[in-house]
Amino acid sequence: MPVSSLEFLTFARLSNLDKSQTMSIKDRYIRNENMLSPEENLNLRNFKVVVVGCGGLGGHIIEMLARMGVGHITAIDGDVFEPHNLNRQLFCLPSNLGKPKSAEAKKRIEKVNPDITVTAKQTMLVAENAEELLAGHDLVCDALDNISTRKLVAKTAAKLNIPMVFGAIAGWYAQIGTIMPGNKLLDKIYPEGINKGAETKLGNPSFTPALAASLQVAETIKVLLGKKGVLKNRLLMVDTLEHHYEVIDFSEET
């Protein structure tokens, strides 16, 4: 086994877990083990990630972070589920229409992985509460559906010195990047004064949010664990219609 019994027993003792919990945790993460070291696997439990938006991107991001074993997830969304969310939003079901997205995210993850903590914040992120909502986290995952709030999140994350993993979709297209504090990536890819992009014409299908979310989670895990290959101040542009994938460098020095 890649994770030694000794390491797990030490971890279990430090976490005050009983024998059955220890075994279930070891089995739960066993398929994560070959791609991450034993230490990395265990470290994921210590991180706090805030996901801003629990819709198309956020649902998938929260689910994948939880299944990876990221220990603390804050799920922020002021909206309730509506019928037009059913085409793509993972936590949206005919049975929970009208229910708050953040609370439904928490309920879902309690079933998926009771080993981690989800804090639901049923509120919109605005200038007045942004700092309070993001403070204390190791990383911010942007899962928003508008540009102005995305810029506010980037500005606040920079002030708090927190890295931000950005993602956005429109129809067949997606963009993903990792913004280290101080980098102005969003100012370079969004003209001043716009709040929506090509998605108003091209729509929001099921597969581009799931794809973008997967890439965002890969970025999140790499940033948290200090691994190489992060899209640091770079933008991955995804075109699933033509299968064109391109990385553009927006580092300050270029």
Next chain:
Amino acid sequence: MEIKVRLFATLRENWGKELILSQNNGVTPKEIIKQLNIPEADVAILLVNGRDGSLGQELTDKDVVSIFPPVGGG
């Protein structure tokens, strides 16, 4: 001189994916965008030869200009 223009997403509706334009020396991306009737508000990302470019920079022969609209959904 020849400038290659690559268009993405909604910007392909009128001009397709790629076109080669014959241009005068010193032409700028701003002038090309105007020739193609693309509103400047639809130009979110402008690349010249794969790097972050600017609307006012002078282009040279065989430059490749890539234009992307904003993508903001979730």
